[in-house]
Amino acid sequence: MTEHETLELPSGRLALMREGRGPLIVLLPSLGRGQEDFDDLAPRIAAAGFSVLRPEPRGIGGSAPLRPGATLHDMAADVAAAIEAEGAGPAIVAGHAAGNWVARVLSHDRPDLVRAVALLAAVTGTEVDPEIRRSITASFTLSLSDEERLSHLRRAYFAPGNDATVWLPGWHPEVSMAQRAAAAATADKAWLRAAERHPLLYVAAAEDAIAAPPSLAELQASLGPNVTRVVVEGAGHALVPEQPAAVAEALVAFARSLP
Numbered sequence: 001m002t003e004h005e006t007l008e009l010p011s012g013r014l015a016l017m018r019e020g021r022g023p024l025i026v027l028l029p030s031l032g033r034g035q036e037d038f039d040d041l042a043p044r045i046a047a048a049g050f051s052v053l054r055p056e057p058r059g060i061g062g063s064a065p066l067r068p069g070a071t072l073h074d075m076a077a078d079v080a081a082a083i084e085a086e087g088a089g090p091a092i093v094a095g096h097a098a099g100n101w102v103a104r105v106l107s108h109d110r111p112d113l114v115r116a117v118a119l120l121a122a123v124t125g126t127e128v129d130p131e132i133r134r135s136i137t138a139s140f141t142l143s144l145s146d147e148e149r150l151s152h153l154r155r156a157y158f159a160p161g162n163d164a165t166v167w168l169p170g171w172h173p174e175v176s177m178a179q180r181a182a183a184a185a186t187a188d189k190a191w192l193r194a195a196e197r198h199p200l201l202y203v204a205a206a207e208d209a210i211a212a213p214p215s216l217a218e219l220q221a222s223l224g225p226n227v228t229r230v231v232v233e234g235a236g237h238a239l240v241p242e243q244p245a246a247v248a249e250a251l252v253a254f255a256r257s258l259p
Contacts, residue, residue: 020046032176
């Protein structure tokens with residue numbers, strides 16, 4: 001059963017969801033999207049014997065918007081406050097796509113609260129094709145017809161044959177702009193190499209048009225030496241709604257492998 005809670009923080013109200021009992025795994029969604037993306041994944045992880053904490057991104061659901069001038073460090077501080085309120089850390093922090101920014105910043109800023117990091121279909125330095133960038137922008141353009149947006153979702157996010165209609169809803173353009181602004185305002189880069197300090201799992205999507213699966217050597221060069229790599233077949237950048245069972249299996253196996 002999913003429990004809901006609201007934290008009153010100096011940065012504003014933060015909505016949380018939790019389920020399960022056991023070692024803590026925190027899930028952070030992609031750019032401009034909310035925790036509903038993990039509605040299938042979270043129960044699978046909880047059923048495997050873990051506690052799952054899902055802070056709703058600022059500006060979505062019951063969470064107050066990001067404040068002007070916020071950086072990724074502010075976003076990570078919200079997650080830190082949620083873990084501390086839970087009293088169950090250190091946690092495995094898993095960020096899907098752009099959520100990986102916050103996961104890595106948190107591991108840098110508050111290493112005491114982080115047991116390990118997981119990056120799900122995360123861009124770690126590759127250039128994105130301009131046509132794919134156009135489709136990303138179109139996905140957030142809610143004035144377009146469903147049919148046109150669906151063609152862009154299929155191109156940018158979903159492997160051929162997978163149902164992209166599940167992602168027609170759930171886009172928050174203003175939230176995505178605030179998150180991009182926070183990333184742009186984060187001048188320091190010391191947080192990028194999260195696998196220097198913590199064990200890190202990289203879950204790649206085999207047919208990812210945005211972040212083609214990097215090799216283990218490439219991941220070690222960009223993230224640090226302590227990397228484990230898993231490639232999920234039949235998935236694009238959306239990954240989580242496409243193959244929730246495979247993602248859950250990878251996260252649970254990684255969690256159980258930790259000392």
